[in-house]
Amino acid sequence: MTATTPAPLDATAAPRAVIADDERLMREQLRARLAEVWPELQIVAEAKNGLEAVDLVQQHRPDLVFLDIRMPGLTGVDAARQIAQLDIGDDEHLPEIVFITAYDEYAVQAFEQGVADYVLKPAERERLQLTVARIRARLARRGTPEADAQPPVQQLLHALSARLNPNATPRYLEWIQATVGQSIQMIPVAEVLFFISDEKYTRVQTPTVEALIRKPIKELVDELDPAVFWQIHRSTLVNVKAIAGISRDFRGRQIVAIKGHGEKLEVSRSYTHLFKGM
Structure with a gap:
């Protein structure tokens, strides 16, 4: 995949998103639902796995990225961790993360803190409207003192990774x-x-x-x-x-x-x- 130089971000432009899910039908269904509840949102790219998602985020610098939490090779959590470390400008230019999951229990504690959000499979209109409202509010707060109170994505991702792999004992550097x-x-x-x-x-x-x-x-x-x-x-x-x-x-x-x-x-x-x- 050839990298391209992204255009400077324009705060007045329509928000842009990347969708990543290994199931084509789920990508199509989410795209259709988003067109209903957030018609001005531009889906600039779609990825079939986590590695593609990271590359596409680096290329397009979207405002948000929808990540299937369970993808082969590189999970949505792993992809989010890499995205959070991308050198694509100031911290406030990093995309908002929305996880796509069939397992509500993975999400509740961290998502209710408002760090990121989630969409349950299959994407239902009412729940997606709530997600969209929260994401739009966070995008509107970017660069303001209110945004400073938002917890960082990295702590959420550590917690989610542990829940996705409950039998894995973390081994940290000594x-x-x-x-x-x-x-x-x-x-x-x-x-x-x-x-x-x-x-x-x-x-x-x-x-x-x-x-x-x-x-x-x-x-x-x-x-x-x-x-x-x-x-x-x-x-x-x-x-x-x-x-x-x-x-x-x-x-x-x-x-x-x-x-x-x-x-x-x-x-x-x-x-x-x-x-x-x-």
Whole structure:
């Protein structure tokens, strides 16, 4: 599939969506129902699996994506995790996620928080109208202070992944093999204060050591315990135990101070809710 350069986003344009489901009839049925309840919505592409969905989202930069929660190869949850890490602009340009599922029990807790929404198979008009109303409201709030209170998709996806695979015991990284100067060292993950990525490397910071690894943040997110390491920016993960406090700079951005370290870490808009009330 050939990648194309997406056009700049236009806030006044009709909303755009990608549909991903391995069942052609379900894609057609959802498209028809959406035409009834949200006629101005443009379906810009359809995917037969999760990998195609990720590629199409990167190409088209839609406002929302409908993902079948159970697809072969790459599930809707896995696809959503990759989409949440795509480098397609500011956080507020990442698409809203709507899961397509035949299993209501997978969704209720996370979806009722308003992080994402869901459509039950087969898509019924009344339930889809509710989904559309919620999605339209969230799209309208983008870039406003109200949007800051929305929990990040990553925490929802960890919870959904666990529910989809109840017998799988999560195995998180315990050691990081990193370059320190001219040598390779094994660094206990528990000692890491934060990870910060640039284009080529990820910096691993402990109280005494600064090291480099080639693993990007989008991979570390899936390999580290989400209860211990919070993603506060597309390029930053911080150890919750290392947070000394939160402040705001002159531009109103939240800044995380690290215990025993002079580094100040910026919190991007999508993650400001983590420190609500702190």
